[in-house]
Amino acid sequence: MTVTHGSGLRPGRHGSPSGSGGAASGGGGARSGAGRSRTTGPGSTAATLGRVLALGLIVGVALWAAAPLVSAGNRLGVGIVAVVTAAALYVYLSPRRLPAKYLLPTTLLLLAFQVFPVLYTMSLALTNVGDGHLGTKQEAIAAIEASSVRREAGSAEYRLTVAEQGGALVFLLADPARRRAYAGTADGLREIGGATFGPGGRVTAADGYTVLTPAQAAARGEEIGSLSVPVDGGAIRAQGLTRAYEGRATLAYDADCDCVKGGNRVWRADDEHGRFTAPDGGALPQGWKVGVGWANLTAAVTNPKINTHFLGVFAWNLFYAVAVVGLTAALGVAAALVLHHPRMRGVRIYRTLIVLPYAMPAFAMLLVWRDMFNTDFGLVNRLLGLDVDWLGTPLTARASVLLVQLWLGFPYMFLVATGALQTIPAEYLEAAQVDGASAWQRFRTITLPLLLLALAPLLVSSFAFNFNNFNGVFLVTAGGPFPSDNPTVGATDLLITYTFRLAFGQQGAQYGLASAISIYVYLIVAVISVAGFRRTRAFKEVR
Amino acid sequence: MRGLAARHAAAVAVTAFAVLPIVFVVSAALDPIGTLNSATLVPRGAGFGNAVKLFTTTPFWTWYRNSLVVSGLTAALSVAVSALAAYAFSRFRFAGRRAGLVSLLVIQAFPQFLAIVPLYVIFSAISDNWPEFGLDSVWGVVLLYIGGQVGVNTWLIKGFFDSIPKELDDAMLIDGCSHTQAFRRVVLPLAAPVLAISGLLVFIATINEFLIASVFLTGDDARTLAVGLFGLLADQRNANFGMFAVGTLLTAIPTVAVFQFLQRYIVHGLTAGAVKG
Incomplete structure (x- = not known):
């Protein structure tokens, strides 16, 4: 985009007393005209200066806003930043008298904090979202399997140390028999080296992890109780704050019949309501979000x-x-x-x-x-x-x-x-x-x-x-x-x-x-x- | 003369209705025991025990500072942004102007906090990328409040701009000023009353806002007066009443101060339309 110099060209400045409308038009589009602008009318220098400042400000804000998005690989976010930046540059660098110069801040604020929430609300109204129907079907299946983990006789047991990494909870698990240490998160289990073992075989320190004190761990008890580390055919869960066991999932999803099986019961997926239901009408508490069309809107009436x-x-x-x-x-x-x-x-x-x-x-x-x-x-x-x-x-x-x-x-x-x-x-x-x-x-x-x-x-x-x-x-x-x-x-x-x-x-x-x-x-x-x-x-x- | 006496009687009755609850709050604030069931209309003694307790056992001044910063920034910025948009709507003629005005009216009718789930989703995403504007940050909430206020304010201010003769800025333009200059030097100073009144209204609305603040500003350092004082009563409704009363009275100070400060501009703006609650 050419950054045009804002002297007599602006349609907004009809009848500028210096009569420079025609003269300045020759210099239009040349930023080098800054010196002359002082003579062509009041405010021109200021206008140019303002435009330079605006350019710097917009580019600066755009770079600052884009940096975390780029590093996170968020393409949609980068796209939005790019569009908004382009709009801002076009509006504020244009020498024309655009109403958008005055309207852009309001428009952006309204779009972000009023229009988008309203549209989002409308889209939520067409779904069954709520407790038990928050995520996708995959997430619901994972939650069902993880919460069905039960301890079986003779299953593996670990010494547990609760730690955190970047604020997220991590289970440092020690296998006392083999003197090996693992780090378990909701994503899975992996072996770690360089761990220090304390008395009783527990991990007392490990590179990159901050071990929680007993008081800190107790404060996050609920979080600890609900964390389950997925492993093949089951999961590792905490039992208290110092022990963990590997349990077997008693419920398992079977893709062939699109159902959850466990014991001798079967819950079939009900894609209309976003839940797994048994023939007797009982449903598992974890469901997923599905569209329900106008059901909510008509239900109110x-x-x-x-x-x-x-x-x-x-x-x-x-x-x-x-x-x-x-x-x-x-x-x-x-x-x-x-x-x-x-x-x-x-x-x-x-x-x-x-x-x-x-x-x-x-x-x-x-x-x-x-x-x-x-x-x-x-x-x-x-x-x-x-x-x-x-x-x-x-x-x-x-x-x-x-x-x-x-x-x-x-x-x-x-x-x-x-x-x-x-x-x-x-x-x-x-x-x-x-x-x-x-x-x-x-x-x-x-x-x-x-x-x-x-x-x-x-x-x-x-x-x-x-x-x-x-x-x-x-x-x-x-x-x-x-x-x-x-x-x-x-x-x-x-x-x-x-x-x-x-x-x-x-x-x-x-x-x-x-x-x-x-x-x-x-x-x-x-x-x-x-x-x-x-x-x-x-x-x-x-x- | 009988008529005048009746007028005084009625005036006293209305005044009593207006003032009694406030007297009650003052007595509760001074009451040495400082509980709800000890509070009376006439204080049984006066002491600053409640105030001292409020300042020592709660981060009251942090709440106070947060409320002032949030309300002050929201008021100033939303008036500034709205005045710009109002100027465009009042003085420019462009395609989509009417549609823009009507959609402003329609969009702002949506009570922002009804969309609190989507808003929370938005701010979680913002927190991940720009924590300065995310949850528990003053700036994030300020932006959110401005977004919720800007539609109403634009309408309010635009109505006033329309009443300023266009000939005034035309004269400026003929003298060689830019639109920006006409706006800054003619329209804005003449519109001082409406700018003051909308600033005051935003300030009052923001300092009283409870719901969004209670969801978005939960950190100890980020709480506002509304959230903090509500928490006082939620913890110990009876025992903390004296502290709560002190907090209430201190919260009134900025409102009164802003009102006093803006009063000279307000005389004309007052009828422009506003409510309180």
Whole structure:
């Protein structure tokens, strides 16, 4: 690419006073024109300098970003870096007035952290991915065989030393009979030389490996217990922290029948559901990820076990968002109106105090509110002399989350309403008064419509925000209280907290279904945003 | 006169509603016992025991520093990036402009943390190659937050840019300035209110963000206030309440400080649309 010199050529600089448009065109494309550029108009030197800096910066970042990818042999990664670098070079070295110069950073950030995750989520929604269905079929088979390893009488035994290499766990295994040392990882077993043996025949040191102290090893006990070193027809597993044994796999995959055999049972591969099932219907816990088409998306609507929840949660979610917007706006406007009086005193103090909740960190105050609603030692019960389990029954819990959000949200509405009230011309109200309008009529026909006009965009964005107000519910009630027969849907659950629990809850992760529901949530919010945007634009045109 | 008294009564009631929980937090912070069931509305004594305990038994200042760095960087950078994009959308006419604006609106409607599984996959890959931007790193989370905020901010700022007369930058262009100069010297200074308000909103949203931080910043040195303070209550909900209250009050300081600092720019920007939670 030729790096053109950025003087009078740029279409963006119409009518440059030096009139150099024609003159400079001869020097276009020559970087050597830097000296002349000083005379052709302000900013040219700076522009050239900026372009050189941009070139250096882009190339530097690209090299830095590509280095680890190249050494890891990641072709796709290198390709992406190359494409992005080429785009950046084209955009920033071009002398033309490209909108892309301003749009590129935003575009890249959105692509990486918003668009790609959304597309990925959509692709997950078409699979059964989740606990027990995380990897490929090969990985599932390996996991099945490894976890079926049982010790048999007379099998080989080793002295175990737990070590690590580059953070990964390694079993240093000593065969006391033959005085040989092996290093075992999840990839397999290999013999090592240069090991030092200690008393009892254990390896105490080996080149390239860091031996863990007993305390360190104990801390990683779970990891040690689950590591199995594959060997022919079985695997080596730890028994405690100092011994290991070689066991035989009791289950084995047979490619001929595409099934897992063990004992006298057979589990056949079910490629539709991504698991091995026995004729009696039992399935092995380790499955693999398969595409399930639209099943997750339709399940959210048609599966009676899920859709009753889904619709119930959706209805409450809608009510919650509308109620929060309505309540916060009502209280905010009311408070602003109360203080809006020429003879009112102490307005500044009231205002400062009323706005205080807005300054407090919301996440912390949500937790404080949760504890204020506590039955036994919560402030609410103590102040009111009650003994109500606020967050324990559906109705009070719903009232509580609404109250909390009212507290958090109304100061902002108050602030905006206060500002808007001051812009309403007093003449309007005086004229109405002269015409004999009552105070209520003046409020209803003049003040309120003008206030709503100012608040409209805020009401829309508040609705969109509260529709997905994860913290507002999760930190206060965690979605609860839950009915005793169904721990998946609580009374205060919003779609977003419900989805979150589906994906990360105690019942086992169901990323596929959770992704399908997040797509629905997304569609709902997107429609609301676009509709809201249309509406506020309509409001603006009114004005 | 009766009307005025009623106004005061109503104002006092609203003020009490707004202030009581905060008073409770202040009392809990000062309370010498420092547990939830000992906390009252009126403190029974005042001491700094909770504060001392918070500073000595937890890495509170590390959390504090992390939160400030993450929120400050996110606010500054996302406003900068959004202002650039907003300028292009407001002043340039190019193919795909409308489509770009609409897709911004549609894309940003996706709540970022719903995609936390894909995001985790992305960041695991980033960690393998560029640990400076990976999991447990401030920069990685900052980039992620900017990606989640930039759509909203671009819209907000673009709306304000549209209200700045185009004749102003046309005049600059006629005088021989480049677009970049018109942007820097005319549009940006005039847009100070909206830049301030969107910076403030991003700052507040980021310092309050809990979910992504709790997944991406788990290392002892990387935790933010939201994650750290949440952990305090998760460990010992009753016993740590006093420490938690101190932490809450100290967390309010940067928000108030940023608000105070930006206040002179904010008067006009305030109505531009924002929520809190």
